[in-house]
Amino acid sequence: MKHQCGIIRDLLPLYHDGVCSAESRGAVDEHLTECNDCSEYYKKLLDERENFVVPEIEEHKADSFRAVQRRIKRSVRAAIIFAAAVLVICLILGMAMIMMSEKSKRIIEYDGSNITVSMKSEGLVATVRGAWYSGSHVKSVFMEDNGRQKLLKIFCLEEPDGWNVFAADKNETHNFTVAYADMDADRVDAVYYYSGALNEGKLKGMEDMPPDELAELLGEMTLLWER
């Protein structure tokens, strides 16, 4: 019997896979019932086969896991690139907006003739020569003068921004109403324009400024109209 063990063991893989002849199968069956060694060997073989299958699945799983990992890595990379692009665009837009707003905060300088004020039917109107201004600031200030309350209008216009800069014809004029006829235009005593070193911050709280300080500030401004 023992000399058959080698033949039986050679047959076992085919037996296990069910691809051997009925004759061989019968021989193997018979031998396994009789031979403990081969029976043990077959069990070991079965264990090995089982253990062999598991790593295959694990490897397959590992493969798909790596594929998923690669896909995630690609997605993360794409997301990072997208976020970086968005960040750069936001920075550029932000800087452009800051530059635009900084620019628009600049006040049109009075050059001696570019701004005039006259009383018209609609009120006290400033005529500005050059590009359309982008903003305006007007303050109403009362000043004590020989026991009389004088009403002063102090204003400034912001430089043009955006397309207005390019669209500008230096000789075109724009009107800006400093005081409306149906409001307080008829009570205004003088209109001042401020520009240059006078910034908005300096004009804050001007309404409550002590008279001497106010007079000094007015000295730095341009008197454009007086009743």
Ligand SMILES: [Zn+2]
């Ligand atoms: Zn045997």
